[in-house]
Amino acid sequence: MVIVLAADATESDVEAIVDRVVNAGGEAFVSRGVSRVIVGLVGDVDRFETLNFGAMPGVHSVTRISAKYKLVSLEHRQERSTVYVRGVPIGPDTVTLIAGPCAVETPEQTLEAARMAQAAGATLLRGGAFKPRSSPYAFQGLGELGLRILADVRDETGLPVVTEVVSAQDVEMVARYADMLQIGTRNMQNFGLLQAVGEAGKPVLLKRGMSASIEEWLMAAEYVAQRGNLDIVLCERGIRTFETATRNTLDISAVPVVQGLSHLPVMIDPSHSGGRRDLVLPLSRAAIAVGADGVLVDVHPHPEQALCDGPQALVADDLRILQRSLEDLAGVLGRGVPSWRSRRAA
Amino acid sequence: MVIVLAADATESDVEAIVDRVVNAGGEAFVSRGVSRVIVGLVGDVDRFETLNFGAMPGVHSVTRISAKYKLVSLEHRQERSTVYVRGVPIGPDTVTLIAGPCAVETPEQTLEAARMAQAAGATLLRGGAFKPRSSPYAFQGLGELGLRILADVRDETGLPVVTEVVSAQDVEMVARYADMLQIGTRNMQNFGLLQAVGEAGKPVLLKRGMSASIEEWLMAAEYVAQRGNLDIVLCERGIRTFETATRNTLDISAVPVVQGLSHLPVMIDPSHSGGRRDLVLPLSRAAIAVGADGVLVDVHPHPEQALCDGPQALVADDLRILQRSLEDLAGVLGRGVPSWRSRRAA
Amino acid sequence: MVIVLAADATESDVEAIVDRVVNAGGEAFVSRGVSRVIVGLVGDVDRFETLNFGAMPGVHSVTRISAKYKLVSLEHRQERSTVYVRGVPIGPDTVTLIAGPCAVETPEQTLEAARMAQAAGATLLRGGAFKPRSSPYAFQGLGELGLRILADVRDETGLPVVTEVVSAQDVEMVARYADMLQIGTRNMQNFGLLQAVGEAGKPVLLKRGMSASIEEWLMAAEYVAQRGNLDIVLCERGIRTFETATRNTLDISAVPVVQGLSHLPVMIDPSHSGGRRDLVLPLSRAAIAVGADGVLVDVHPHPEQALCDGPQALVADDLRILQRSLEDLAGVLGRGVPSWRSRRAA
């Protein structure tokens, strides 16, 4: 059972609720979000129902939770959502291209990649300043210096910035530079980080854990939503299987499955799923055809020199083909406008 | 090392080769295909190279095999192949729709499903008379009676028939009725069956094993090819992973991966991969967009009464949407013609 | 619903049953085993229950099947079974060691491997004459010549022979030489083969499919049992996962899981699961400790020359350690006697 408090609830309202739960032999877990307080009850739910919490002061609503996730479910909001990143839409009416370098290396490389991305129709710039790497001896990203480069490139190009945050302590700092916070595949169940981005006041791009079920993914989104942030975009990026021809196996079925369960937009990252440049174009086409709200691709002006994931980065010619494909498919599929023609005033 | 004999090689030519191999301390394995004899050599290949097999009577070619598969590889035939099933093309210029009931149950149900399929643009009829089922207590198919029903429906509708064969003993009988022999996922490494269909003189639809790597799948195709039959169409139908929201996980990346390795056409079966009707349309669109040469779908006039896999069968309305989607996508992707407009005189 | 006929049931008894089913709108599938006829009914089971099949001539029993497998289930036979292979027990009171070369190559190699196995306490000899290989260019086994070698070595050493059969056509021939028929991992769902070995009158060693669930494995065993043969030993040999340090991942939990569901003996093959010699000893110890009824290991006098799976074959020193380990563990675990001390008169 979940009790959502009213915006003007007082601390003593909260305490009164907790006391009533404890006196009934239950336990009360208080989650303090940015915009509201939620009290989760654990114990004998049938007994709780007799206690009339709805009539207590400061209570906004009382919900008996049966599903494992609720705020992100389709039942909760009957139509599909559009998330805006500084005015750039990601949602059912558009096809959004997010592109940029896997890792920010230098101002020149980042600007050059951003120009390439923009020329190909990208309306959001991706780039990693904090890179979670399997080996402690691999390049871990430039940190705050990388964020500053991204912000400068945004000023230069006008492209809002999507970048990964890897620890709860960094969220506030990353949010000062970024327009959208990315949670990477390895952190999909880093619950403290999910809660921190839920309170950061910025849209969130939540990648699927490489071995997470779709249900676990939606529960991870619920962790963000529970803190009062529903501006969440899901991103499928491949799951771990026995097949070794690709780095991971893109679970393209996840898109329609998620769309049957949740109102959140869902994108596909064809670069990380395959780990191979030659697969990015066909998988991007498949992504749009299956109904994804956009794709997220790696680009690099000089992939052979990339410090991270060079073999999967697109170069300029690929990008032109990608743009044309997305335009054509968007037309056929009744998504009249790619997002690069539909940016609303921020 | 593989020695391919000339069409007019004699038995004593073969024996001479075997003797030379054995005298050199090696072993010789003789494969007798319909149209030719192949001798595989196991042992010291460097030594074999000194023995000048190419000059022996009856020898057509001597190849040092490094790849695990050869005849089906892209190197072997530099352009992508088209396979014709009674004149219906499956290949790079078309989008082919194969549709029909998972299992043949009655003449009426089969004819009705075929009419639905045909109305939606299907140019080949699928239907199972032999059903490999996990449980011995599940419906196993009508056997030869089912084949007769399929043949009758072909006469009625003009649709060539694709049907599964599950044991080597049945190949000859099934081939009398069918226009294309299907190898199901559980038999992808039933090597005796692969060899038998390789000699049956009919095109083969080879489904990927649900836990087979792409490399193993191509080696399975090589078993068929080695018997002299290169009319092979590959079909991805989902692999086994931890995800339970879908019956299997469609490995859509397999299509471009295979196209980089093999000249064989490759299709997708979106019905069996997901096991859910609501996924068939989006996955079919994704299949065509990723570059597959066609899709294979279950249809049933009354899915709620189906003896096998009812929950995934399309009904009439779905089929009309599917047809329109495939037409539109074929246009955008430069496959000018769906196969239902390009049937050549058989 | 399943109707088992009496041993003296006539053909017209069968027909009468089928007619009654069909008249009730159902379908009847007749399975003719060696020792009995079984009729499986598909349709409206509630209706069938009103038809009083139990009173019809020739009917032995009528069972409403709810489980997907029945004859091999623990409910069906309340205590764990022992299977005898020419007098050698595999079951709950013993620890049985089956050893031998992966592939039979020559009489000398086979005899030498058998002597090694016997010296280490093996009471059954394994060896492959038919090898299902992923690549058509790999060594496929010596065929009937290999079987003859195995039979000769049995005469020499007294060790009964376990060998794989890969196609239904070969079952009768292989059964003439072998004492136990092995179904390999790739054929676990080759249902025609399962039925053929079910009728061959020899004990069966049924390896788990490398991507088969435990439930599917037991249903495969049920295919054998349904033909009247309950002398089935299950063998776990590793499943396919994302981990690449081992060839497959030994699912050791499968042993106690199976023992909670089925009365059949269950063994472990630590050679094929890991594909590495250094893992065979520790995994064999784990196998016995977890409660397996025995282990199946590859041995080879000269692994570096083996035509198949040399890297996993044990050599003489390993075998002595293995024997001591199994003896010690059998004692601790209350399996008083390894099978090499308990062979009963055949």
Place this chain on the structure above:
Amino acid sequence: MVIVLAADATESDVEAIVDRVVNAGGEAFVSRGVSRVIVGLVGDVDRFETLNFGAMPGVHSVTRISAKYKLVSLEHRQERSTVYVRGVPIGPDTVTLIAGPCAVETPEQTLEAARMAQAAGATLLRGGAFKPRSSPYAFQGLGELGLRILADVRDETGLPVVTEVVSAQDVEMVARYADMLQIGTRNMQNFGLLQAVGEAGKPVLLKRGMSASIEEWLMAAEYVAQRGNLDIVLCERGIRTFETATRNTLDISAVPVVQGLSHLPVMIDPSHSGGRRDLVLPLSRAAIAVGADGVLVDVHPHPEQALCDGPQALVADDLRILQRSLEDLAGVLGRGVPSWRSRRAA
């Protein structure tokens, strides 16, 4: 290439190294651990070798890294390590039993579970105060209150405490109460957390990620080691596969595989891998037989009331059998003493 600085290296020594790297066109990443500074070099390693870093002031050693992990590798320390937790050994000479409740719920439940554990031979108490749960609506643990309960129970029983920490911010606080810090499966690649526990001055229990390869697991351990903490115990707890009969699939082969690659002790958690009480005893026996240095099991005085993972908790009778099994197996396997007889003075 990795440069480890001497303990007395100055900041200007570090700067000089970084300058030399940058001037050579490379990049230098400075990691500041508690006890030492490490500089990782990315770029042209052959060029770096000519720069003679070893002769620069403040440099302790220069290593060309080929492996992806080094400090935890077997090459780095030729014999297997023993880690002491307040004097309790985990290592090659002992069999250590860590037991306790999955989640700390109340002082009474925790004390009762600890008494049960101790009676069964456990020498370390496990218990969760911070529980990473897939759903935000599930019980998340008592937090610091739970840690206080654990500390009180340690005072009462003398059992050192092993408990999970889930975020880098909490490490210092958790380390004040705990004797060993556990990293759970979902956090195995939470690199900030790994680094934080690497600096906390307490032994670390590092569970394998449920979809992590063994190589990734060792690289995660390297993250901890790199911060100067080599008191790491690895714990296999099951990986994610297609099999649904068990919650995860225990990868028992991981134990000998790890022992061939790393000097770190390795344990097994049979409770979480299977998620079923009936599997804990056989899997514990298998764990010891395969060579693990101990097992980690859930116990609960009243599993039916447990707030977390009740179905897998052992009760008192199970524990007595477990103790006897471990004693017997330790004897057979030449681990003379279970850890409950070998605690050294702390």
